[in-house]
Amino acid sequence: MDLLTVKNLTVTLATGRGDAAAVRDLSFTVGHGEFLGIAGESGSGKTMTALSLLGLLPHKGRATGSINFDGREILTSSKREYRDLRGKEIAMIFQDPMTSLHPMLTVEVQLTEHLRHHRKVSKDAARQSALELLSTVKIPDPEAALRAHPSQFSGGMRQRIAIAMALACEPKLLIADEPTTALDVTVQAGILKLLHQLRKERNLSVMVITHDLGVLSSLTDRIMIMYAGSEVETGLTSDLLQRPRHPYTKGLIAALPGHTNDAKSSQTKRLLSIEGMPPELGNFPSGCAFHTRCNYAIAACKSELPESIQISDSHRIFCPVDPFSAKASIEGAK
Amino acid sequence: MKEILNVSNAVVEYDRQGLKVRAVAGVDLTLNAGEILGLVGESGCGKSTLGKAIVGILKTAHGEIVFDGSQVKKLTRGQRPKHFRNLQMVFQDPYGSLNPRRKIGAQIADGLVVGGSSRKDALHEAQDLLEKVGLPRNAIDRFPHEFSGGQRQRISIARALAAAPTAIVADEPISALDTSSQAQVANLLVNLVEEYDMGMVFISHDLSIVRRISDRVAVMYLGKIVEIGTVDQIWNNPSHPYTRALISAIPHADGTGFMPQDLPGDVPNPMSPPSGCRFHPRCPLAMPECAEIEPAFRTLSDGRSVACHLQTEGSEPVSISIG
Missing domain, CATH: 3.40.50.300 (P-loop containing nucleotide triphosphate hydrolases)
Incomplete structure (x- = not known):
């Protein structure tokens, strides 16, 4: 099936x-x-x-x-x-990681949020998983990355973070x-x-x-x-x-x-x-x-x-x- | 071949909190009539800044940009000398570059009126231009929102043509368009360049489209040109590791599962460019001297120019393979 x-x-x-x-x-x-x-x-x-x-x-x-x-x-x-x-x-990643990541929250908050929601794990365990996820998607220095905000990363790195979130x-x-x-x-x-x-x-x-x-x-x-x-x-x-x-x-x-x-x-x-041209919706x-x-x-x-x-x-x-x-x-x- | 544009040692600086950032750090290039020069590089390399400086939207801090015999000065509120009309620009975003509240005809006619036509003649001529770019004549009475992205880009092109340009700087003119429109608008540009014997600087991040429509290609990295030559030289035998990296990163839509090669790292901050060769921190072939000595431009035996310590002035290009 x-x-x-x-x-x-x-x-x-x-x-x-x-x-x-x-x-x-x-x-x-x-x-x-x-x-x-x-x-x-x-x-x-x-x-x-x-x-x-x-x-x-x-x-x-x-x-x-x-x-x-x-x-x-x-x-x-x-x-x-x-x-x-x-x-x-089912998880989704979008075209523009700048709009799918929250600009004011640290990577840690965003990466651990749904782990804690769906898995009901402790804060420390979620943080540990977040670190592992960041190294899975090859973000250099995951510890520092957790404390950073999305704007501190380039487009490619942001997309990697979005992928890490999706995989959490x-x-x-x-x-x-x-x-x-x-x-x-x-x-x-x-x-x-x-x-x-x-x-x-x-x-x-x-x-x-x-x-x-x-x-x-x-x-x-x-x-x-x-x-x-x-x-x-x-x-x-x-x-x-x-x-x-x-x-x-x-x-x-x-x-x-x-x-x-x-x-x-x-x-x-x-x-x-x-x-x-391709036709428009409704037409x-x-x-x-x-x-x-x-x-x-x-x-x-x-x-x-x-x-x-x-x-x-x-x-x-x-x-x-x-x-x-x-x-x-x-x-x-x- | 008639040279219509000559850029020598152009430097463009932005002010960032009182500090000068060199977005374009000394660029030389020429453009001939009837030629398409592709300008490629990653985002942040300064290609759009250079394009804007060429037409006078941005001011150069040093260096000269000469169009058709006279020096380009930054646009001001006053009227430009007449012959600069023939130097035009087409922008990436066909949504942002047209006035949403004015009819298409009026926007195209502006260029003709500045050129000395009466409003009435200008509106008539605007219809001819719309036809030229593949739109119906009655489009003059419509507004930009009634058109798709590809059609709007055609309108922008018609508006540029209203000034009878001999040179056009097209900044990512097809990047925002759908696959169907991309090929159509690229073909339109090629046709116009041939028909009017214009020169065109075609700025794009997409080397595969540049390769199809350009005659020559300039590859830019962090404010400088690293390699410039004919399309065949650049595509078939790149002599700069950065050019090679750009080509190797293009996926092949051939169904073979080919995995393109990535280039780790990002374009560095132009506020503090790396020492020596600006590409050395990301270059897979970097040697000790690359971190210390900035490579001078050298012309190889096949006529192309490259700034890389691996190549020797006057010699055959050493072929570059990475990864």
């Missing part, structure tokens, strides 16, 4: 023009010890998906469907049950929402290395949410691509990045500036881009939401919601056309 099984999750938010679905009929799983990446542009619903797992949807946000975590349904939890779950069993109660699932987006590449590489190491040491399950496919390539086992609140493609990281099948995934990968030394791409300065196109930007769209794409097509056990797309299948390329050649 997977650690997390999400079925038909739909998240509705209140907007100025009435209710709108930010996440639409989403189903996915995270296995024990698995790193799942969720990628998509802003407005694709990836953050709302994460927040619905924690019962942290914005005011007037509603989630329907089913979220089974560690053998029990959590979507119907009460506020109190969610409070016991958050931080203890040994959660089963860690959700990382754009964990390295605000950091320099040199610092980002350090955080990626740390997450990779923690995974080996702790058999942690992690959901990484980002628009950066490079980050997902280094960390994850599988990737789910979202567009306008829906899943468009899910597959093993290597399959998805090397043999993408959905036109949107293909476009995202083609738009990357690339890292190889192939001469052809350095000669041309133009990047390939997907024309147009998602009918049928397959991507059809307005898709070069392969057929009439059915406009009117019918795409069904999932299983390409292999681990790889599926939501595209009735499947223009990059072997069959389609043979037909194209004819």
Whole structure:
């Protein structure tokens, strides 16, 4: 049994023009010890998906469907049950550690608070765990760090402290929402290395949410691509990045500036881009939401919601056309 | 190739509680017409400060910035000499750089009116500029909040184009944008540089995008340029350990599970820069002399310049590997 099984999750938010679905009929799983990446542009619903797992949807946000975590349904939890779950069993780190850490409290207060709340341990025991956590995330001089305030650390160190906080109660699932987006590449590489190491040491399950496919390539086992609140493609990281099948995934990968030394791409300065823009909440196109930007769209794409097509056990797309299948390329050649 | 911008020994200082902090500590560079010069480095290295000094938003404490034959002076309340109009800047944040209470057309027309057009002609021309950057002509009557980040950045670019620039400093122009918009706006900038034969300083922390669109790259660390050369030289055979570290830290989106290499430590406080080579406390290849002697800029046989004791003036670049 997977650690997390999400079925038909739909998240509705209140907007100025009435209710709108930010996440639409989403189903996915995270296995024990698995790193799942969720990628998509802003407005694709990836953050709302994460927040619905924690019962942290914005005011007037509603989630329907089913979220089974560690053998029990959590979507119907009460506020109190969610409070016991958050931080203890599911923890989250955010993009900007300056806003997720309290600026006026010392690291010690912030690191020991939920240990004392969830575990009911003594102050000294909590302090001892905090010191261990800080060395786990490789903060130099943990003793001094405990007495310091978040502003005394650089962005990378702050993110390490946020990770230490998230790990304090040994959660089963860690959700990382754009964990390295605000950091320099040199610092980002350090955080990626740390997450990779923690995974080996702790058999942690992690959901990484980002628009950066490079980050997902280094960390994850599988990737789910979202567009306008829906899943468009899910597959093993290597399959998805090397043999993408959905036109949107293909476009995202083609738009990357690339890292190889192939001469052809350095000669041309133009990047390939997907024309147009992702739709705004409340304004998602009918049928397959991507059809307005898709070069392969057929009439059915406009009117019918795409069904999932299983390409292999681990790889599926939501595209009735499947223009990059072997069959389609043979037909194209004819 | 026509040189349109020449920066020599530029120093920019900030006042911090009565102390002088050198954010830019002596930079030399040139920009030619029709060229994109990428300026890269970690946050806090002084690249935005340098960009602002180039267009005159910040004052230089020492050194000279010469644009098209005359020296750039800091902007004041008075009107600038006319030909400085042709030196423009595009900012990172397309939300903060447009006035939320004025219509798009009026904001773009300002530049044209200063250039001598009547308001009426200017509004008409603003429509042409909007079309040029890929927006509908009727956008002149709309307000910034009606547009997405990518569209707003296009508006900022149209506004810069209103002054018929021959050089643009673009400070992280695509960093705040979504993946789809990033490629589109980068392509727009490349097209404009070619079409108008402009020079562009493209400031970015993202070396992989800089590599795609630039002709030359300058790598900055703690207020100084450490290496400057063509994109191929910098990307395929970096000769400074810092350049190598920046490239090795970029993740590869190829699904192979490649783990990028981190560079421990942070950019030091510019109030008390390290002795000798400013990079030596973080440099995996540092030698004893690096802590004592500041490496002078040396030009290698392939034409690039680098400030590192591992390289010798006039020789082939010694290839650098770390980790």
